[in-house]
Amino acid sequence: MQQTFRGVGLATALEIPVQIESDAIVWVSVSQRSANYRVRVVDSTDQSLVKQVDLSAHKAVDDMVLIRPSECRDCLIYIEAEAKIDQHSPYLVVVNTLRVDSNSPAVQAEVAMLDAISKVGELNHRADQASDQENEALLRQAQTIVRSALESTAFNQHTRHAEFLNLQLANMLRDNDEVLALSESLITAHGDQHSMYKVQAIYEQARKIESVEAQQAKFRQGMAIAQQLNEPVIYAKGANYLAISLTREAKFEQALAMFKEVYTIYSEYQCFNGLSYALSNLSWVNQRAGNLPQSIAYAAQQKLLAEEYSLKTSVIRALYNMAIVYGEQGDRYAADQFLDQALERFMKLSKSEQRNYERVYADMLRERAQSLIRVGDYTAARDAVRGAHKQYQDLGYTRDVARMKLLDGEIAVAESRFEDARKLLLDGLAYYKKTGQARIESLTHLRIAELEISQKNWVMASNHNASALKLLSQTEDYLSLSKGFSQAILLLTKMKATADAEHLAARVSPFVRLHGRDDVYVQFAYHRALNAYEAKTYDLASVLLTEAREVVEQTLPKVRRRDLRRSYLALQKSLFELNVALLVDEGKPIDALRLVESFKARTLRETIAQVREDDLIPPAMRQSRQIIHDKILQSATSWYGNAGSQQPSLLTNTQALSSELEKIEIEIQDYLEQQVTMLHVGEYLETPAVIGQRELIAYYFLGEQRSWLWIIGEQGISLHNLPPADELDKQINAAKRQISQHPTLRQEVTAYQQRMALAELGSVLLTPVLEKLDPAVENLTVIPDGAIHGLAFGPLRTRLEDKPLLTRVALSYAPSFQALKALEERAAKRPSMSEARLLVVADPIDLTSGANFERLPQSAREAQQIQSLMPGNTAVLMAASATKRSAIKAIANEYSILHFATHGLLNNHSPALSGLVFSKDSSEPNYWLTPEISSTPIHAGLVVLSACESSIGREVAGEGLMSLSRAFIEAGANNVVGTLWKVQDAATAELTSRFYSHLLNDRLAVSIALQRAQLAVYSNTENDWRDPYFWAGFQLQGGWQTLAYGR
CATH class of the missing domain: 1.25.40.10 (Tetratricopeptide repeat domain)
Structure with a gap:
């Protein structure tokens, strides 16, 4: 006897009353195509639960539940769709009654197989709810039951079902070899006959095959059988697998068409779970094909569907997809937010949901x-x-x-x-x-x-690149193919095959322009220009460089993503480097300098030119910026507050917040450009006559192929060649390591070896400078580049002169010539003060619990020494009063010098976490970070950072050094004295006291006052501070004589 129940939608449970005779059994068959159901069997006499089985649509076969008279005579069978999404799908339920004839082997075999299948279903249900260890044990138990039934029971109409269950259990137990063997056995057993079990076995076999070609052929085989069986939903399942494989092989058009077909089938048959997966995959294939707006649209649609039907795991998948796409767009803030949400939701799933x-x-x-x-x-x-x-x-x-x-x-x-x-x-x-x-x-x-x-x-x-091109030409990954062409031109150039390189470049240039992103095309144009330069076809090189630079200049203002912006800036530097080489070879050194200056000066010059016109910024923009500042501060509090358990995700989150802040700052800059008259490239590069005889400028530009040094002085501009960056980097970095270590920790290098290393480096970097350094020159301004950022020039010497450079001349540093002139002009616009007024912040207390910050008692003595020089004009915030709130409030007053003797924070992974530490204040965090510093108006002309590592940071191509010193210059300071390494307390106190004495009492220029103070420490025989570690770490950023204070 058979009863059939068919319909659409199970908003309320389907209730089926059944009476079972003593010589009969009942089994319930549920057609599994589009929804997940639960079968509950209840004894109608006392409403006790007899059994419960969860049926998964993923199996896509008819599941069965067996009921014996010993379990229940008067039963109620409930078919339930627990999830909201499953309550709208079509269903088909068949209740079968079978008389059990003990004398019929066939009937006995059928009953035994049904019993095994039903028990496996129950064990699966229990396994889903169990712990990982119990889950495996229950699955092994189910596997034993079904295998025993297959071995001991004659073939019957349920055997194939049991064989497929055996295959599924092997899959759930992750036994890949067993899956391959069982699926092949099931396929072979069917012969030419087709069934849903055969299709499913083919799909499972295909998923385990490593060969892509064989895998795709198997999927197509299964799909063909599903079509013959008129099973569109099962066909869609195979089409989905095939489209995923095609996407991985970058056959995007085929994959997209197939995913759309899957979407149509699931829509027609109201398979909402499958529909959610289809939307997820449509988002994925569009992302891989580079169609990011469409990818976001599909991901958003999937998220709406999943939220509407309370599909927790589908929401997670949608959030993950959105993280991927926003990451591709470069919006790291949004990407990491979506990824954090997805991970957080995953952790809230039940163990069984997590396993799935x-x-x-x-x-x-x-x-x-x-x-x-x-x-x-x-x-x-x-x-x-x-x-x-x-x-x-x-x-x-x-x-x-x-x-x-x-x-x-x-x-x-x-x-x-x-x-x-x-x-x-x-x-x-x-x-x-x-x-x-x-x-x-x-x-x-x-x-x-x-x-x-x-x-x-x-x-x-070249061999690997050629292999890549051959394979990529068979795909639709045109972006990677464009990158391969660009690399091929570079390699041909390096192997002196310049004619072949130009022939290839001319042939593929239209393809790369059409299919490559702007940054890929710029890289391609650069490689082609480099080839033209090597072939001495300078006119072609110049045309290509100009075209590439125009693309960069047109694109950069539109780029809001930090990583891609830096990529463009690095590319831009390569373009400028080659262009400089062309101009130098043509005998145009001053034009080459102007070109380098136009590149190096852009970012900081624009900031200085705006003179922090914050009053012009709309309130909404200021509020958005403040919100991001607060979030970064929260990250810093978490990061530094417990040094023992710093979470890597905090760095990622801070980097994302920095990207978001950068977008806001760019919007502010765009707005201010409409309100403020901006300065244009080249305005500040005056004639050499502007440089007086008291000053000399050493202007460095390090390139991959060649490096250069321009010396600018009263007599004019001279150009000198230097080794490539990679050769210089090794020497420079070794010197930085040596001089920044305390002598007692520098075990591998003796004092003599250190001097020799500094002489070797100095001979390369300084020999042309020393030739121009006559006694009238008081200050050498270093405009650094690349690894030279953060290098102390003071202890450098040459093979011919075994004395530190600092003994001959004072030193200052500037990011560019134009920035230097802009700082001088900004200083000239400041209201003059009859006398200097100082604010000193020192010796913070009650530092964050768990952080590696100690009291700085020496900084208290440092503050007292400074105050003794100008007792009436010096305000001191020390100990409990040295809070961030008090310091920022005081800074708003008209102080001419700000002095911070506190801990400095340096984070090269995320510069936004760099800053200063103040005394703990219960009302707010005690960190003042670089994003907040740079947006705080600073009226003081001079800022002294007697904090650890306040002048070093991370060099970014095209953006100079991201550091505390730069943050204060952006905020309004003209001069910043900072430190390059962890400073020694006693030497610092001595140096600082002498610096202010020379600055305030002797009325010396800032750089000369610093030079005299450093030389005093260098010459201090009582304490033996001759090693550069004790005195060379202090560095002046900005103009050297724009500030001269007197009482």
């Missing part, structure tokens, strides 16, 4: 790793990679395990572990070759080529 979505969790860990790589936190990135690697490995996803090797390779490259990187990338390449994953194989070739280029292994790089 472990793949999504692994993907989110992978995205977190990539985010951490972008902010430069490689240690945390490695941890995230390991977490994702373990997840993928446990799940049996070998393809993704290989991807983690590639990510690990990226980290190794970033950390200059090139041998490790090469091994990881080659391991990944071998896997992708073996499995026929052409697109990822091609991208791996590209990455290896980039690695070999960095190591100047041109032939090896």
Whole structure:
């Protein structure tokens, strides 16, 4: 006997009364295509629960539940759709009654198989609710039951169902070899006959096959059978798998068409769970194809659908997709916010729900790793990679395990572990070759080529790049193909095949312009120009450079993302470097200098030119900026408040907040440009006559191919060649390490070796300067570049002169010539003061619990010494009064000098976390961070940062050094004296006291007062402070003689 129940929508449970005779059994068959159902069997006499089984639409087969008379005679069967989304789907339920004839082997076999299938269903339900350990035990128990039934029971109409259950259990237990064997057995057993079990076995087999070509053929085979069986939903399942595989191979048009077909089928058959997945995949394929607006639209649509129907896991997937797309757009703030939300929601899922979505969790860990790589936190990135690697490995996803090797390779490259990187990338390449994953194989070739280029292994790089181009030409990944063409031109140039390089460039240029992003095309144009330069076709090189620079200049104002903006600025520097080389070779050194200046001066010059016109900023913009400041401050409080458990995600979040802040600052700058007359490139580069005989300027520009030094003085401008940046970097960085370490910690280098190293470096950087340094020159202004940022010139010497440079001349530093002139003009506009007024902030107390900050008792003595010089004109905030609130309030007054003797914060991963530490105030955090500093109006002409590492920071191509000193200059200071390393207390107090004495009593210019103070420490025989560590760390940023104070 058979009863059939068919309909659409189970907003209320379907109730089926059943009476079971003593010699009969009942089994309930539920057609599983589009929704998840729960079957509950209740004894109608006392309403006790007999059994309960959850049925998953993912199986896409008819599930069965067996009821014996010993369990229940008068029963109520409830078919329920618990989730809101499942309450709208079509359903088909069949209740079968079978008379049990003990004399019929066939009937007995059928009953035994039904019993096994039903027990497996119940165990699956219990396993879903169990812990990980119990889950595996229950699944093993279910596997034993179904295998025993298959071995001991004659073939019957339910055997195929049991075989498929056995296959599913092997899959749930992640036994890939068993899955392949069982699926092949099930497919073979069917022969030419077709059934849903055969289709599902084909799909499961295909998912485990590593060969892409074989995998796609299997999916198509299963889809064809599903069509013959008139099972569109099952066809859609295979089409979805196939489209995913096509997307991975960058066959985006085919994949997009197939995902749309899947979406149409699920819509027609009201498979809302499947519909949510279809939207997710449509978002993904559009993202991979570069259609980001459409990708966001699909992700947003999926999120709305998932929220409407309370699909928790689908919401997580939608948030993850949005994180990916916003990351691609460069909006790291939004991307990390979405990713944080997705991870937070995942952690709130039940254990069984988490088990079902472990793949999504692994993907989110992978995205977190990539985010951490972008902010430069490689240690945390490695941890995230390991977490994702373990997840993928446990799940049996070998393809993704290989991807983690590639990510690990990226980290190794970033950390200059090139041998490790090469091994990881080659391991990944071998896997992708073996499995026929052409697109990822091609991208791996590209990455290896980039690695070999960095190591100047041109032939090896060329071989990998050629392999990448061959594979990419068979895909629709035109962006990567454009990058490959650009690299090919560079490699041909490096191997002296300039004619071949130009021939290729001319042929593919229209393709790259059409399909490459602007930054890719600029890179391509640069490589082509470099080739033209090497071929001595200077006119073509000049045309290409001009075109590329125009693209950059047109694009940069539109770029709101930090990482892409920096990429453009780095590209811009390469363009300028080559253009400078052209001008130098043409005998135009001053034109070359003007060109470098127009590049180096842009950012800080614009900030200085605005003179902090905050009154002109609309309230809404100021409020938006303040909100981001507050959020960054919260991150800092969390980061520094517990040094023992700093969370890597805080760095990522702060980097994202910095990107958001940068967008707001750019909007403010765009607005102010309409309100304030801005200064244009070249306005400040005056004739050499402007430089007086008391000053000399050493202007450095470090390039990949060549570096240059311009010396600007009263007699004019001279140009000198220097080695390439990579050669200089090694010497400079070694010198920085040596002089910034206390002599007792510098075990590997003797004082003599240190002097020799400083002489070697000084001979390269200073020999032309010393030739121009006559006795009339009082100050040498260094305009640094690249690694020279943060280098103390004072202790440098040459082979011919074994005395520190500081003994001959005072030193100051400026980011550019134009910025220097802008600072002087800004100083000239300040109201003059009859006498200097000082504010000193020192010796903060009650520092944050858990942070590595100690009291600075020496700074109290430092403050007292300064106050003794000008007792009536010096205000001191010390100990409990040295709070951030008190300091900012005092700064608003007309002080001419601000002196901070506090702890300095330096964070190279996230410069927004750099700043100063004040005394703890219960009402607010005690950190003053660079974003807030730079937007606080500073009226003082001179700021002294007697704090650790206040002048160093992270050099960004095209943006100079991001540091505390720069933040105060942006805020309005003309001169900032900061420190390059952790300063020694006693020497600092001595140096500071002498500096202010020379500045205020002797009325010396700032740089000369600092020089005299440093030389006093250098000459102090009583304390033996001759080592540069004790005196060379103080550095003056800004104009050298714009401030001269007297009482």
